[in-house]
Amino acid sequence: MTSVPLTAWILLSLALVAIGIAGVLTRRNLLIALMSLEILLNGVNLAFLSFARFHGDTTAHAAVLVVMAVAAAEVAVGLALGIAIFRHAGSLDLDRANRMKG
Amino acid sequence: MDPMDPNLARSLSTLLAVVVAAPLLGAAINGLLPRLLSRRASAVVGVGAAVVSFGAALWALLIWFPIRASLPGQAFSATYFSWITAGSLSVDFALWLDPLSALMLMVVTGIGSLIHLYSVGYMHDDPSFARFFSHLNLFLFSMLLLVLGRSLLIVFVGWEGVGLCSYLLIGFWYSDAEKALAGQKAFVVNRIGDFGFLVAMFLLIFLMNGSLDIPGLHALAEGAASPLKTQAGLTTLITLLLFLGVTGKSAQIPLYIWLPDAMAGPTPVSALIHAATMVTAGVYLIARLNFLFALAPVTMAVVATVGGLTALFAASIGLVQNDIKKVLAYSTVSQLGYMVLGVGVGAFGAGVFHLMTHAFFKACLFLGAGSVIHALHGEQDIRRMGGLARKMPVTHWTFLLATLAIAGVPGLSGFFSKDEILFEALTMRHASGAIPPWMNVLWFGLGISAALMTAFYMFRLYFLTFRGECRDPHAHPHESPWTMALPLVVLAAGSVAAGYLGLPVEHGNFLKGFLGPVFEGGEASFEGHGSHALEFGLMGVSTLVALAGIALAAWWYVGRGREMPARLAAAAPTLHRTLLGKWYVDEAYDLLVVRPLRALSGWAFRLLDAWVVDRGLVHGPARLVVLVGRGLRRVHTGDVQAYLAVLALGVAVLTFVLW
Numbered sequence: 001m002t003s004v005p006l007t008a009w010i011l012l013s014l015a016l017v018a019i020g021i022a023g024v025l026t027r028r029n030l031l032i033a034l035m036s037l038e039i040l041l042n043g044v045n046l047a048f049l050s051f052a053r054f055h056g057d058t059t060a061h062a063a064v065l066v067v068m069a070v071a072a073a074e075v076a077v078g079l080a081l082g083i084a085i086f087r088h089a090g091s092l093d094l095d096r097a098n099r100m101k102g
Numbered sequence: 103m104d105p106m107d108p109n110l111a112r113s114l115s116t117l118l119a120v121v122v123a124a125p126l127l128g129a130a131i132n133g134l135l136p137r138l139l140s141r142r143a144s145a146v147v148g149v150g151a152a153v154v155s156f157g158a159a160l161w162a163l164l165i166w167f168p169i170r171a172s173l174p175g176q177a178f179s180a181t182y183f184s185w186i187t188a189g190s191l192s193v194d195f196a197l198w199l200d201p202l203s204a205l206m207l208m209v210v211t212g213i214g215s216l217i218h219l220y221s222v223g224y225m226h227d228d229p230s231f232a233r234f235f236s237h238l239n240l241f242l243f244s245m246l247l248l249v250l251g252r253s254l255l256i257v258f259v260g261w262e263g264v265g266l267c268s269y270l271l272i273g274f275w276y277s278d279a280e281k282a283l284a285g286q287k288a289f290v291v292n293r294i295g296d297f298g299f300l301v302a303m304f305l306l307i308f309l310m311n312g313s314l315d316i317p318g319l320h321a322l323a324e325g326a327a328s329p330l331k332t333q334a335g336l337t338t339l340i341t342l343l344l345f346l347g348v349t350g351k352s353a354q355i356p357l358y359i360w361l362p363d364a365m366a367g368p369t370p371v372s373a374l375i376h377a378a379t380m381v382t383a384g385v386y387l388i389a390r391l392n393f394l395f396a397l398a399p400v401t402m403a404v405v406a407t408v409g410g411l412t413a414l415f416a417a418s419i420g421l422v423q424n425d426i427k428k429v430l431a432y433s434t435v436s437q438l439g440y441m442v443l444g445v446g447v448g449a450f451g452a453g454v455f456h457l458m459t460h461a462f463f464k465a466c467l468f469l470g471a472g473s474v475i476h477a478l479h480g481e482q483d484i485r486r487m488g489g490l491a492r493k494m495p496v497t498h499w500t501f502l503l504a505t506l507a508i509a510g511v512p513g514l515s516g517f518f519s520k521d522e523i524l525f526e527a528l529t530m531r532h533a534s535g536a537i538p539p540w541m542n543v544l545w546f547g548l549g550i551s552a553a554l555m556t557a558f559y560m561f562r563l564y565f566l567t568f569r570g571e572c573r574d575p576h577a578h579p580h581e582s583p584w585t586m587a588l589p590l591v592v593l594a595a596g597s598v599a600a601g602y603l604g605l606p607v608e609h610g611n612f613l614k615g616f617l618g619p620v621f622e623g624g625e626a627s628f629e630g631h632g633s634h635a636l637e638f639g640l641m642g643v644s645t646l647v648a649l650a651g652i653a654l655a656a657w658w659y660v661g662r663g664r665e666m667p668a669r670l671a672a673a674a675p676t677l678h679r680t681l682l683g684k685w686y687v688d689e690a691y692d693l694l695v696v697r698p699l700r701a702l703s704g705w706a707f708r709l710l711d712a713w714v715v716d717r718g719l720v721h722g723p724a725r726l727v728v729l730v731g732r733g734l735r736r737v738h739t740g741d742v743q744a745y746l747a748v749l750a751l752g753v754a755v756l757t758f759v760l761w
Contacts, residue, residue, distance in 0.1 A: 021750055024743070024746060025743055025747050094742065097740075097742070098739060098740035098741045098742075099740055100738075100740045101735075101738050101739050
């Protein structure tokens, strides 16, 4: 493991973040969008942990734990919202959930 | 300051505080808890507050009187707290007791208490009994501040307070639109005068480096290089502005028009506020600031001329009025004219003397008129009265005594005070020589003509009301209850006796000596040129004038000449109509002032209020916000992914830029 250079980890983390953003922005289904969000967050976590490992500093672990807790909460809220939207509109299509416009 | 016994000083300050606080407390109790109190309790609180105030005043006077000579300017001052301190301006809440305020204090609380007592009987059946006493007490409080205030600002607070109470009490029966409007008229007309008072105070603040203390002002006026002496124009301006305030409050030309209308209020109010006390506030102000007015001979000439003209003018209207209270109202305006004439010629003592005697006889006349109105169940037209002398003996005799006093019959109070004013109008000269002597003759002429008219119209009123046969067959008059009769008797006694305080004797009279220290400053600018022989000669003349007026009234209204008034009216119809129409002054004001102002405010409303304020300043910003929002709402598509895309783009741009 240690033979893998930091750059590789960061590139992987960037790739995860990019996949996540692309998923959130382009997918029409709420569930897929939520899953993409999880990928995004985990990409960020990976970046944190890689730097922590290479610098021998554990402060970032705290940030990672917070991000995980927030992600869990976000999933709970997001799924609840999904149920509410489905009951209301009969689908989980994000394009149709645009009633809150000015 | 003075070597006064601290115990005496403490009890005097306490007593003065009680004098002022008792009516305020009474007003608060009756005003805030009207439903908790029975009628009897309201009456006890209302009258009690006035009587306590009178008692405390009397007590304070008894302490002050023997030691007054040891006090600076014979004035005892009590400072209670520092009221206003702002920059260089500082005003203490201070009251003082000097000869002038002591005299006013006795008149206000003494006559005030009697009228409170009278009101218990007069307002007996009124549903707003407690409110009446609350306002009456509040008036007494304000009047006492006015009289006792040591700073012009406190005097002004009282001045405004009595104006407010006057408004409240004129419009006491506010459900009658005419009465409510009369109250409004009094208030608005007085505002014009108050404006003058205010501007004068501002000018004085600058001259006095932020103080409005009356003794301080006196010291400033006495100083050799005083700005009040070096800048004569400024002094004239200040005193003229103050005099504008006086014409409002003391009902002089040109602002007298509110007083006759003020008779819409309950009769005790007319007696207390619009005859005995409040309307004399203007005379009090000039007397109080005599040292200031005396420095401005032009103002003094204006004051005296306005006073004399008012005396004559109002008396001429009084000749033909048929409403018992209107006759008395014009008579009050006329008598106030006398007082103003008195203080205007430099006879401050005589003016205040007439103020005091007038307070007695005019309060008595108004209360007598109230008694008559009460007995006739609201009838005020003297053409439908008559023959009341037998039915109402107490009212009749007291009314007759007061009428004799106001007509100037020798031996009664009005004679002495009126005569002193007439004598000094003819003989006082301003030391600067700025006032030509022919003006003295003019003033005397105005005064003596008004005296003739006064004797005539007062006896016309008396004969038509009390003598002859009753001209209303349905009337069943009855004598009033003791609460109303007692004040009448006391006031009638005062109308007779008050004059002897100012009995002209060899070395000036008692009242003059008593008030002397207050008027030293002002009277120094005047020289009397009369002799005792002249004074007694003039007494003879004015006695003849009074008797002539009375005789004429008797001949025309109860004697053989009963068809004379009608014949005269037919012979000079225009004059008669003009007098009946009160010289059409109200109509002239309506045309020249009220209508243009209404038009102006209508225009201001349509242009400034409707367009600039409403459409511009109020609706304008609201419309702007709506327009901006309408534009920006297009960004709000409701599509969360679009927002996120913009966010991501923003982050990308920022990253790129910051890198």
